[in-house]
Amino acid sequence: MFLFDKVKEALTRTRRVFSSVVGMENIDWDEILEKLLLVDVGSDVASEIVKDAKKRWFNAAPIEIALKDAIEDFLPEGKPQLFLTEEHPCVWLLIGVNGSGKTTTCAKLAKYAIEEFKANPILVAADTFRAAAIDQLKIWGERLNLDVISQKENSDPAAVVFDGLKASKSRKKSPIIIDTAGRLHTKDNLMEELKKIERVIGKEIEGEPSEVLLVLDASTGYNAVKQAEVFGQSLKVTGIILTKLDSSAKGGYILNISKKFNIPVKFIGVGEGIEDLVPFDKTQYAEGLIP
Amino acid sequence: MLSDFSEKIQGLFKKFRGYGKLTDKEINEICRDIRLVFLESDIALSSAKKVVEQIKTRLNGLEFTTETSPGTLVANVVREELVNLLGKSGNIDFSDKPSVIMMVGIQGSGKTTTSAKIANYFATKENKKPILVGADVRRPAAQLQLEKLAQSIKVPFFTDKDPFLAFEGALKLAKANGNDLVIIDTAGRTHVDEDLLNELKLLNDRFQPKNIILVIDSMMGQEATKVAKSFFETIPLTGAILTKFDGDARGGAAFSLREVTGVPLVFLGIGEKIQNLEKFDPTRVVNRIIGMGDIEGLMEKVSDIKIDINKKPPQEIEKWNFDTFLDSLRQVRKMGPLEDLLSMIPGFSNIKQMKDMVPDEKQMKRIEAVMLSMTAKERKKPEIIDASRKRRISKGSGTTIQEVNQLLKQYEMFKKMFKSKNLKKGMKLPNFPVGRI
Numbered sequence: 001m002f003l004f005d006k007v008k009e010a011l012t013r014t015r016r017v018f019s020s021v022v023g024m025e026n027i028d029w030d031e032i033l034e035k036l037l038l039v040d041v042g043s044d045v046a047s048e049i050v051k052d053a054k055k056r057w058f059n060a061a062p063i064e065i066a067l068k069d070a071i072e073d074f075l076p077e078g079k080p081q082l083f084l085t086e087e088h089p090c091v092w093l094l095i096g097v098n099g100s101g102k103t104t105t106c107a108k109l110a111k112y113a114i115e116e117f118k119a120n121p122i123l124v125a126a127d128t129f130r131a132a133a134i135d136q137l138k139i140w141g142e143r144l145n146l147d148v149i150s151q152k153e154n155s156d157p158a159a160v161v162f163d164g165l166k167a168s169k170s171r172k173k174s175p176i177i178i179d180t181a182g183r184l185h186t187k188d189n190l191m192e193e194l195k196k197i198e199r200v201i202g203k204e205i206e207g208e209p210s211e212v213l214l215v216l217d218a219s220t221g222y223n224a225v226k227q228a229e230v231f232g233q234s235l236k237v238t239g240i241i242l243t244k245l246d247s248s249a250k251g252g253y254i255l256n257i258s259k260k261f262n263i264p265v266k267f268i269g270v271g272e273g274i275e276d277l278v279p280f281d282k283t284q285y286a287e288g289l290i291p
Numbered sequence: 292m293l294s295d296f297s298e299k300i301q302g303l304f305k306k307f308r309g310y311g312k313l314t315d316k317e318i319n320e321i322c323r324d325i326r327l328v329f330l331e332s333d334i335a336l337s338s339a340k341k342v343v344e345q346i347k348t349r350l351n352g353l354e355f356t357t358e359t360s361p362g363t364l365v366a367n368v369v370r371e372e373l374v375n376l377l378g379k380s381g382n383i384d385f386s387d388k389p390s391v392i393m394m395v396g397i398q399g400s401g402k403t404t405t406s407a408k409i410a411n412y413f414a415t416k417e418n419k420k421p422i423l424v425g426a427d428v429r430r431p432a433a434q435l436q437l438e439k440l441a442q443s444i445k446v447p448f449f450t451d452k453d454p455f456l457a458f459e460g461a462l463k464l465a466k467a468n469g470n471d472l473v474i475i476d477t478a479g480r481t482h483v484d485e486d487l488l489n490e491l492k493l494l495n496d497r498f499q500p501k502n503i504i505l506v507i508d509s510m511m512g513q514e515a516t517k518v519a520k521s522f523f524e525t526i527p528l529t530g531a532i533l534t535k536f537d538g539d540a541r542g543g544a545a546f547s548l549r550e551v552t553g554v555p556l557v558f559l560g561i562g563e564k565i566q567n568l569e570k571f572d573p574t575r576v577v578n579r580i581i582g583m584g585d586i587e588g589l590m591e592k593v594s595d596i597k598i599d600i601n602k603k604p605p606q607e608i609e610k611w612n613f614d615t616f617l618d619s620l621r622q623v624r625k626m627g628p629l630e631d632l633l634s635m636i637p638g639f640s641n642i643k644q645m646k647d648m649v650p651d652e653k654q655m656k657r658i659e660a661v662m663l664s665m666t667a668k669e670r671k672k673p674e675i676i677d678a679s680r681k682r683r684i685s686k687g688s689g690t691t692i693q694e695v696n697q698l699l700k701q702y703e704m705f706k707k708m709f710k711s712k713n714l715k716k717g718m719k720l721p722n723f724p725v726g727r728i
Contacts, residue, residue, distance in 0.1 A: 043331055098563075131437075220508070221333030221540070272429075
C-alpha cells in the first residue's frame with residue numbers, strides 16, 4: 001500500500017542512524033545512548049532504554065529486538081482512537097505552539113473523519129491572530145467541500161467557537177474541528193484564552209471537547225516535553241499529533257512525554273498532502289528507530 | 292526568556308560554589324554535568340562535545356585564589372566558551388541596488404512573519420524603502436498572509452504565480468519605484484525535499500541574491516544542524532535568524548548553527564508583534580541565558596519609545612495619588628509586557644517567587660480600568676472613596692468591589708511604607724506600587 005510505504009520511508013531515515021548498531025559483536029552502549037540522544041530522546045529515558053536493552057540482550061535477545069522492545073515499553077498499549085459518537089456533536093480541538101502545523105492538520109483530520117467514520121465534519125477557524133490563517137483554512141475547506149465557520153481577523157476566538165458550535169447543531173455536522181492560534185506555552189494570558197475556549201465548548205455541549213489534540217513538530221527538541229507539560233496543565237489534552245515526520249526528525253521526545261504525562265500519540269503527519277496523516281503505530285515507530 | 296536553561300546552569304554552579312579548589316575528579320564531574328545540560332538544551336552533540344573539551348582544558352589550567360570562588364570562575368569560563376561558540380553577529384549586505392534578502396527555511400519556522408519584521412526593522416531604524424515579495428506559492432494563503440502584514444506596516448507587496456516571476460517582477464518594480472531593499476519570502480520546505488531545494492538553487496543561480504537568510508525555530512532539537520547543513524550545501528547562506536526566542540526553549544540551535552555551518556546569526560525573533568525583532572548579540576544572549584540579565588536590551592527598549600521625562604513620579608509622598616500612578620503605569624506599559632521587562636533585570640530570573648507577584652497584562656488593564664472609573668477628585672484624594680463610590684467604581688470598571696478595595700489597600704500600604712522612619716533618605720520611589728489584584 002502506498003501510504004504504508006510512505007510511513008516506512010519516513011521512518012527509514014531514523015533507521016539509518018541506527019544501522020551501524022546491528023550485528024555488533026561487542027556492543028558499544030555509549031554509542032547507542034548517543035544515537036538515542038541524536039533523535040531527541042531525553043537523556044533520562046535514553047539511559048533507561050539502554051539499561052533495559054542491556055538486560056534483554058544478556059538474556060540472549062538479539063540487540064535489535066532488545067532495543068525495539070525497550071523502546072516500545074515506553075509507549076502506551078493499544079491502538080489510539082479518536083472519539084466520535086452519533087448521539088451528540090463531538091468537538092476536536094487542536095492546540096500547539098506557533099508553526100507546529102495545526103491548520104494543515106485540521107484539514108487532514110477532516111479528511112480522515114470523512115473517510116474513516118463517514119462523518120460530516122465542519123471546520124472552525126478560531127485562529128484569529130495570525131494574518132491569513134482564516135483564509136488558509138477556508139482554502140482547505142473549499143478543496144474538501146466543507147463548511148468553514150469564521151469571523152474577522154482579531155475577533156474573539158471564543159466567539160468564533162461559539163458560532164461554530166451553533167452552526168454545527170443547526171447544520172447537523174460532527175465532528176467540529178477547531179483550529180486555534182499558535183501560542184508559546186509560556187504566555188499565561190494566551191493559555192487563559194484557550195481555557196476560555198474549552199469552557200465555552202463545555203457549556204454548549206456537555207462533556208465536550210472529546211478530543212484536545214496537541215500538535216507537536218517532530219523537529220522540536222527537548223522543549224516539546226515542556227510544551228506537553230504546560231498545555232496539559234491548562235487543558236485536558238487527550239492526545240498528541242506528531243507532525244513533519246517526513247523530514248529526518250523523529251521526535252524521540254514522545255517517549256519522555258509518554259513516560260511523564262501518559263499522553264498517547266494518536267496520529268503522525270508524514271507529508272504535505274491531505275492524506276498524509278496516519279494513525280500512530282507504536283511497533284512501527286519503535287522499529288523505525290532501529291533496523 | 293530561556294529561563295529553563297539558566298535555571299539548569301545556575302543549579303549546576305551552585306553545586307560547586309564554595310569548593311575551595313577543583314580536583315581532577317571534580318572537573319570531570321562538572322564537565323559531565325555541563326555536557327548533559329548542553330545536550331538537554333538541544334545543542335548539537337558534536338558541538339557539545341567540542342565545547343566541553345575546551346572548557347575542560349581551561350579548567351585544568353585554572354588557578355583558584357581565595358578572592359574568587361571556583362563557582363564564579365567556572366561560570367566565567369563556560370560563559371566565555373559559549374560566547375565563542377556563538378561567534379560574532381552577521382550583517383546584511385547592502386552593496387547591491389536594490390539589495391535582496393532571500394528568506395529560506397523549513398515549514399513553520401516563521402519565515403513569513405520574520406520577513407515582515409525585517410522590512411519593518413530596516414524601514415523604521417535605517418530608513419530603507421523595502422518591498423515584500425511573496426514567493427511561497429505552495430502553502431495556502433501564504434501570499435495573503437504576507438500581503439496583510441505588509442499592509443499593516445505600510446510596505447509595498449508584490450507576488451506572482453511562480454517564484455521566478457515574483458522575484459523578477461519585484462526587482463523591476465523596486466528599480467522603477469526606488470525601493471532599495473527587496474525581501475523574498477520563499478516556500479517552506481523540509482531539508483530532504485529535493486525538488487524544492489533544487490528550486491532554491493535555481494533561484495539563487497538566476498538572481499544571485501547577496502543575502503540568503505536561514506530561519507530556524509529556537510525550539511528545534513538535534514535536527515537543527517542537519518537542516519542548516521543541508522540548506523548550506525544547497526545555497527550559499529549568509530546568515531541565520533533564530534525565531535520564537537521568547538519561549539522557554541533552551542535555544543541550543545543557536546549554538547550548533549554557527550559551529551556546524553559557520554553561518555553567523557543576524558537577528559532574534561522575540562515575540563508575536565511585528566516590532567519583536569532584535570539584533571543578535573552573542574554576549575547578550577549568553578548573559579541572558581545564564582541569568583545575568585540584559586540591561587542593554589532594557590535600555591534599548593526604553594529609548595525606543597518616547598517616554599516623557601518631564602513626567603517623573605513625584606519625589607514627595609504627599610503628591611502621590613492615583614493620577615501620578617496612572618501616568619507611571621501607562622509609561623511602563625508602553626515598553627511592552629511587564630514580564631519581558633523584568634526578565635531583563637539581572638538576577639530577576641533567579642527569584643522564582645517573583646513570578647507570581649508580577650501582574651500580567653490583563654491585570655494591569657483591570658487596575659487601569661479601576662483608576663479610570665474614578666472621578667478626577669477621587670484620583671487626587673483617594674481618601675474620599677466610601678462604600679457608595681466603591682460600588683460605582685466597580686460597576687464602571689467591570690470589576691468587583693473586592694478588587695477596588697484591594698487597590699485602595701495597596702495604595703494605603705504603599706503610602707505607609709514610604710512614610711515609615713525606616714526609609715532611608717534619598718531612596719527613590721518606585722514607579723508603580725502594583726501587586727496582584
